Amino acid sequence: MSLIESLPRIRRWRLPRPDGLVPWIVPLAIVLVWQAACVGGLVPARVLPAPTEVASAGWKLLLSGELLRNIWVSFWRAIVGFAIGGSIGFVFGLANGLSQLSNRLTDTTLQMVRNVPHLALIPLVILWFGIDESAKLFLVALGVFFPIYLNTLHGIRTVDPQLIEMGRIYGMSDGELFRRVIFPGALPSIFVGVRFALGIMWLTLIVAETIAASSGLGYMAMQAREFMQIDVVVLSILIYALLGKLADSTSRALERLTLSWHPAFQK
Amino acid sequence: MQEALRFLVPDAEPVDRTDFIERARRLRDAPEASSRRGLPLSIRSLHKSFGANQVLRGVDLQIPAGQFVAIVGRSGCGKSTLLRLIAGLETIDTGSIGFGEATRPADVRVMFQEPRLLPWANVIANVEVGLGARRREADARRRALDALAAVGLADRAADWPGNLSGGQKQRVALARALVSRPRVLALDEPLGALDALTRIEMQSLLEAAWRREGFTALLVTHDVAEAVALADRIVLLEDGAVALDLDVAPPRPRLRGSPEFGRLEETILDRLLGPRRRP
Numbered sequence: 311m312s313l314i315e316s317l318p319r320i321r322r323w324r325l326p327r328p329d330g331l332v333p334w335i336v337p338l339a340i341v342l343v344w345q346a347a348c349v350g351g352l353v354p355a356r357v358l359p360a361p362t363e364v365a366s367a368g369w370k371l372l373l374s375g376e377l378l379r380n381i382w383v384s385f386w387r388a389i390v391g392f393a394i395g396g397s398i399g400f401v402f403g404l405a406n407g408l409s410q411l412s413n414r415l416t417d418t419t420l421q422m423v424r425n426v427p428h429l430a431l432i433p434l435v436i437l438w439f440g441i442d443e444s445a446k447l448f449l450v451a452l453g454v455f456f457p458i459y460l461n462t463l464h465g466i467r468t469v470d471p472q473l474i475e476m477g478r479i480y481g482m483s484d485g486e487l488f489r490r491v492i493f494p495g496a497l498p499s500i501f502v503g504v505r506f507a508l509g510i511m512w513l514t515l516i517v518a519e520t521i522a523a524s525s526g527l528g529y530m531a532m533q534a535r536e537f538m539q540i541d542v543v544v545l546s547i548l549i550y551a552l553l554g555k556l557a558d559s560t561s562r563a564l565e566r567l568t569l570s571w572h573p574a575f576q577k
Numbered sequence: 578m579q580e581a582l583r584f585l586v587p588d589a590e591p592v593d594r595t596d597f598i599e600r601a602r603r604l605r606d607a608p609e610a611s612s613r614r615g616l617p618l619s620i621r622s623l624h625k626s627f628g629a630n631q632v633l634r635g636v637d638l639q640i641p642a643g644q645f646v647a648i649v650g651r652s653g654c655g656k657s658t659l660l661r662l663i664a665g666l667e668t669i670d671t672g673s674i675g676f677g678e679a680t681r682p683a684d685v686r687v688m689f690q691e692p693r694l695l696p697w698a699n700v701i702a703n704v705e706v707g708l709g710a711r712r713r714e715a716d717a718r719r720r721a722l723d724a725l726a727a728v729g730l731a732d733r734a735a736d737w738p739g740n741l742s743g744g745q746k747q748r749v750a751l752a753r754a755l756v757s758r759p760r761v762l763a764l765d766e767p768l769g770a771l772d773a774l775t776r777i778e779m780q781s782l783l784e785a786a787w788r789r790e791g792f793t794a795l796l797v798t799h800d801v802a803e804a805v806a807l808a809d810r811i812v813l814l815e816d817g818a819v820a821l822d823l824d825v826a827p828p829r830p831r832l833r834g835s836p837e838f839g840r841l842e843e844t845i846l847d848r849l850l851g852p853r854r855r856p
Contacts, residue, residue: 476693479664479686480753481709490706494697571697571737 359541364548367541376530381549384515384526387443388553391450392511396504399455403462407496408488420459428452429517441522446515453514454507461503465496498572501565508557516550615643615793616676616684616760618663623672625658632658634817635672640810642677645787645794647804650814651849656797657765659814660687663795664763676761686759688767692746694738700749701725701734707753724756725749728782744775748782755786762787764796768803780807784829801845805838806831813848821848 341361347353348360355363371377402420406413428449439445469492477491519528527546534542569575618640625633632655640646648656661667663674664687676684686707694703704721705712725731728748738746747767754762764783768776784807787794798804804811805825813821823845827837 472689472691472693473695475666476689477706479666480706482706490698491695494695497697569697571699571739573739 356540359544363541364544367539368545371530371542371545380525380527380530381553384519384528385553387446387519387526388450388511388515391447391515392454392507394447395451395454396458396507398451399458399503399507400462400500402455403459403500404466407463407466408492420456424456424460429514432518432521436522441524445522446518446526449518450511450514453510457506457510458500458503461499461506462496465499465503466492468499469495498565498569501561501569504564505558505561508561509554512550512554512557614760614791616678617642618761618793618795619673619675619677620659620663621673621675623659623662623674624670625655625662625667626670632817633662636814636817636819638812638819640793640795643791643793645796645807645809647796647798647808647811648814649798649801649804649811649845649849650820652799654814655817656814660763660765660795660797663761684760686754686757686762688750688754688762688764690766690769692738692743692750694746694749694753696738698738699734700730700736700738700741703738703749704752704756707756709757711757721752721756724752727755727786728752742775744771744779747771747779751779751782751786755790758790759792761793761795764794764798766797766799769799776803781830783807788829801842801849802833804845805841806833811841811845813845821845 344353344358345361348355348358348363359367368377402416406417431449431452435445435448439448473491473495474487477487482490515526516528516531519526520532523529527549531543531546534540534546566575618638620636620638620640623633623636624631636655636659648659650656658667662669664685666687694700695706698706701718701721704725705717707724708714708717708720711717722731722734725734728751730745730748730752733741733745733749738749741749747770750767767783768779771779780803783794796804796807808825811821811823811825812819813823815821823841825841827835827841831838
């Protein structure tokens with residue numbers, strides 16, 4: 311019975327959707343118009359190279375191994391920075407959401423720090439860490455920390471108190487109450503924080519890499535600017551867009567997986 | 578010797594495994610089932626205030642085991658507070674509530690006006706919550722399914738609560754309250770938010786469960802007709818004290834619209850609204 315009940319959901323999930331390509335129509339059209347404009351001479355190559363030129367620049371970099379190495383370096387920095395900042399933000403969000411004492415102790419401080427734009431710390435961070443890996447990781451972690459902290463805290467604060475009361479009546483221990491009621495209740499909000507944080511993660515990383523780095527996508531773009539390789543600059547920008555989309559899709563997939571109970575994710 | 582054995586074996590009753598499990602289960606449940614009677618409640622001069630607001634001013638109530646008591650009153654008369662005190666959701670200022678003997682936490686269950694189902698757990702998992710600490714036992718799933726079948730929702734076990742109607746959600750909440758076989762069930766206007774037809778359906782479901790399980794039921798309601806239809810006894814609270822304590826005589830199942838029914842409803846409504854103010 312439970313199998314039959316869940317069949318339609320599985321089938322809907324597995325079916326290759328014919329309209330799956332619809333979101334890509336607009337990006338594809340933009341690239342086509344761009345190509346036409348370049349070929350037709352509307353846009354001079356020094357302002358904007360044609361997509362084919364960008365692609366061939368990408369191919370060359372791919373063959374030399376430079377492209378993949380830089381993408382990998384940036385990707386690693388993003389993931390590690392996100393993991394560090396995200397976990398600290400999550401832990402503070404939990405602590406301050408669950409404990410009044412912890413909240414009174416740390417929230418004011420965190421709110422003050424939050425209002426300092428973290429990219430304003432770049433000069434200081436360079437002085438502290440040089441242009442080492444730790445500088446980039448520090449900035450990414452700091453940038454990612456706040457959206458995750460705020461949304462975890464908000465999620466836990468807004469868990470339906472009636473459900474918590476119900477859990478207590480039915481004899482749930484503190485750990486069980488957290489696992490079965492508080493955490494799942496806070497999860498939608500935590501995911502909002504994760505998606506915000508992913509955007510900030512790329513932004514921070516690219517800025518940090520263009521200012522102080524000797525590898526990575528941002529560094530590659532800055533080097534290309536020095537040598538007037540505008541096709542490589544455009545290539546880097548396109549890769550940012552694709553990486554951003556990838557991060558967003560990943561978090562969406564996670565949302566669909568864990569929030570299948572939510573009416574908003576059942577379509 | 579061997580021949581004797583061969584002779585004996587066909588005679589021996591083969592052990593039917595499924596039957597054996599079933600019998601073992603009955604044996605295990607049996608002592609529970611025989612003591613499966615409600616708990617008596619004795620409430621003595623119960624006081625409760627929230628700040629300066631005195632909600633209960635000395636409630637005295639003796640409820641025999643297994644009785645179905647409806648508590649009616651205008652809003653703010655303290656009926657929900659009384660129920661929350663019995664359920665242990667608030668602390669008592671002065672006075673006492675006794676349950677006759679040592680109670681396990683699972684002996685008193687509450688059903689609220691809202692179903693309060695976990696939206697991220699499917700229906701069957703929500704019912705299992707009602708088993709309390711016993712939800713980790715091997716037969717938790719079977720007990721939850723039984724409880725779900727008793728409210729007629731066995732086929733929705735795998736669904737999310739979000740896909741159920743209001744009445745179905747409240748039936749799941751009833752299954753969750755009953756799955757641990759409580760000895761006292763406190764109901765805080767559980768049918769208040771349902772439409773009239775669903776409410777009548779739920780009333781008979783509730784009555785059937787009460788007759789089957791024999792728990793002591795305390796139903797807080799603002800619907801006098803509902804109180805008359807279900808309860809053995811109707812207690813009217815006014816200004817935080819018992820103002821009227823009526824036994825309801827009509828035999829079950831009760832027929833709506835009988836004259837006896839009407840008279841009883843009249844008496845209570847008169848008292849609630851004041852005879853002069855009734856049109």
